[in-house]
Amino acid sequence: MKKILVILAAMLFMLSMSSRLGAQEAQTHPVLVANRSGSVSLVYHPLKNYVGKGQPTLFFFWASQYDDCREEAAFLQTLHQQYKGLTVLGVPIDGEIDATTAAMKELRLTFPQFFDMDDLLYDRYGVDGIPYTVLLNPSGEVIAENLHGDDLVKAVDECLR
DSSP, X not given: OHHHHHHHHHHHHHHHHHHHHHHHHHSEEEEEEEOTTSOEEEEEEXXXXXXXXXXXXXXXXXXXXXXXXXXXXXXXXXXXXXXXXXXXXXXXXXXXHHHHHHHHHHHTOOSOEEOOTTOHHHHHHTOOSSSEEEEEOTTSOEEEESXXXXXXXXXXXXXXX
């Protein structure tokens, strides 16, 4: 009987955690999106609009003021254009909408920038430095973290097969 109660308590805890994350993913957040003309607009979308839509998702944690982040952003823009079945989502860690908008225009970034106002993504993926990438398979499971360059391209290729 004691084992059953322990298992039941564990199941209830897991259920409460998944519903908490689901509720956070349903909340709207500021998102910068670029249109075809290159202008950038601020919209409010939930994270669920970008993840779990049957295609891989690549989170890119960065800050527009750092050169290595800007170089990685330019590289990911090429990847974003090359792989139409891949969702690339920038996550600016500085939360600076104006600076990120300027960088998007300067670097001609067309992938959305999701402002993680409640640190849901930072905490979930244990981001401890930037630039940092997290690749999710179409089911939303992490398959690679902190890959760059050719290693990232290889992981994306394998995920899209």
